[in-house]
Amino acid sequence: MQTTARPMHAELGLSAEQAVALYRTMLLARAIDERQWILQRQGRQAFVISCQGHEAAQVGSAAALRRGVDLMLPYYRDLAAVLAFGATPRDALLEALSRADGPWSGGRQMPSHFGSKALRILTSSSSVGSQIPHAVGAALAARHRGEASVAIAYFGDGATSKADFHEGANFAAIHKLPVILFCEDNGLAISLPLERQMPVARVADRAPAYGMPGVVVDGTEVLAVYRATAEAAERARRGEGPTLIDALCVRLTPHSSDDDHFRYRGRDVVAAERTRDPLPRYRGYLIEHGLLDEGRDQQLRAEVTAEIEQALEAALAAAAPDPGTALQHVFAETPRS
Numbered sequence: 001m002q003t004t005a006r007p008m009h010a011e012l013g014l015s016a017e018q019a020v021a022l023y024r025t026m027l028l029a030r031a032i033d034e035r036q037w038i039l040q041r042q043g044r045q046a047f048v049i050s051c052q053g054h055e056a057a058q059v060g061s062a063a064a065l066r067r068g069v070d071l072m073l074p075y076y077r078d079l080a081a082v083l084a085f086g087a088t089p090r091d092a093l094l095e096a097l098s099r100a101d102g103p104w105s106g107g108r109q110m111p112s113h114f115g116s117k118a119l120r121i122l123t124s125s126s127s128v129g130s131q132i133p134h135a136v137g138a139a140l141a142a143r144h145r146g147e148a149s150v151a152i153a154y155f156g157d158g159a160t161s162k163a164d165f166h167e168g169a170n171f172a173a174i175h176k177l178p179v180i181l182f183c184e185d186n187g188l189a190i191s192l193p194l195e196r197q198m199p200v201a202r203v204a205d206r207a208p209a210y211g212m213p214g215v216v217v218d219g220t221e222v223l224a225v226y227r228a229t230a231e232a233a234e235r236a237r238r239g240e241g242p243t244l245i246d247a248l249c250v251r252l253t254p255h256s257s258d259d260d261h262f263r264y265r266g267r268d269v270v271a272a273e274r275t276r277d278p279l280p281r282y283r284g285y286l287i288e289h290g291l292l293d294e295g296r297d298q299q300l301r302a303e304v305t306a307e308i309e310q311a312l313e314a315a316l317a318a319a320a321p322d323p324g325t326a327l328q329h330v331f332a333e334t335p336r337s
């Protein structure tokens with residue numbers, strides 16, 4: 001009897017529309033990110049820190065969770081993850097331009113510091129790794145409240161050398177908390193390569209010390225990431241505790257708009273990373289399985305561009321915060337000037 005292998009998205013229970021929607025979110029994140037570099041170079045935006053190269057890891061993982069139920073604790077690179085969890089281009093651009101109406105901090109935080117009570121995205125700090133124990137605490141609180149939420153903490157490989165990671169992993173594992181520790185492993189902490197960050201070969205090798213699975217996944221393959229995250233979420237919901245996912249990503253830009261990566265990476269290395277760009281990879285999959293063609297791709301890109309232009313127009317027209325409010329939420333009592 002002849003058997004035909006089902007395409008991976010179908011195996012994962014994703015419809016054709018859902019499979020294309022993942023691609024659209026990846027396109028949207030990439031286009032907002034590219035626009036932010038232009039705004040920064042124009043002097044309109046203070047700072048950029050990119051998700052470029054991490055889109056598949058972020059969208060694949062966020063899409064495998066339940067919006068409105070699960071808790072997301074992102075770090076600064078997670079534009080695509082928060083878009084996949086319900087944030088809009090307008091939200092992103094209002095905050096990128098530090099506008100008073102910015103939904104994450106009212107323009108008080110640096111760009112890329114996400115947080116939305118409505119979307120169950122816990123506010124993020126610049127301090128590397130600090131969201132990891134917060135995720136563990138949020139999962140514990142959810143359990144006490146009888147909620148069925150899984151908390152996902154996102155972080156880079158560098159963050160796994162912080163005490164926050166080890167304390168969080170240890171506590172989550174002892175108490176079998178519903179946590180996913182999701183490492184977007186691009187092999188660099190700014191300029192420091194992985195082999196100088198840790199004495200083990202991979203981030204995933206840290207997992208056995210905490211009695212949890214350490215799952216290595218190609219972070220440039222959106223469906224592979226979806227599968228790994230869905231499995232970790234099921235394990236968490238069954239009460240079996242946390243999973244460390246080591247998603248191998250590429251960082252297609254310098255660390256931030258304040259960095260020149262050619263001072264520590266050869267042009268050949270950056271060019272090699274570009275061959276693993278997650279967008280053309282997934283586009284190829286969709287075309288191969290008849291879910292996308294050139295015309296539909298162009299149409300999606302045009303839609304995304306129009307959406308961003310509209311959001312940008314609104315963000316450019318929006319008011320900056322009143323300087324008189326600069327100390328609000330900083331001190332319990334405003335000190336005398």
Ligand SMILES: Cc1ncc(C[n+]2csc(CCOP(=O)(O)OP(=O)(O)O)c2C)c(N)n1
Binds near residue numbers: 128159160189255
């Ligand atoms: C506690 C702390 N130490 C140092 C920094 C400065 N810093 C910002 S990002 C970063 C690198 C983090 O690398 P990684 O966790 O691998 O994430 P990536 O940026 O590569 O995605 C460092 C050292 C910081 N923000 N917080």
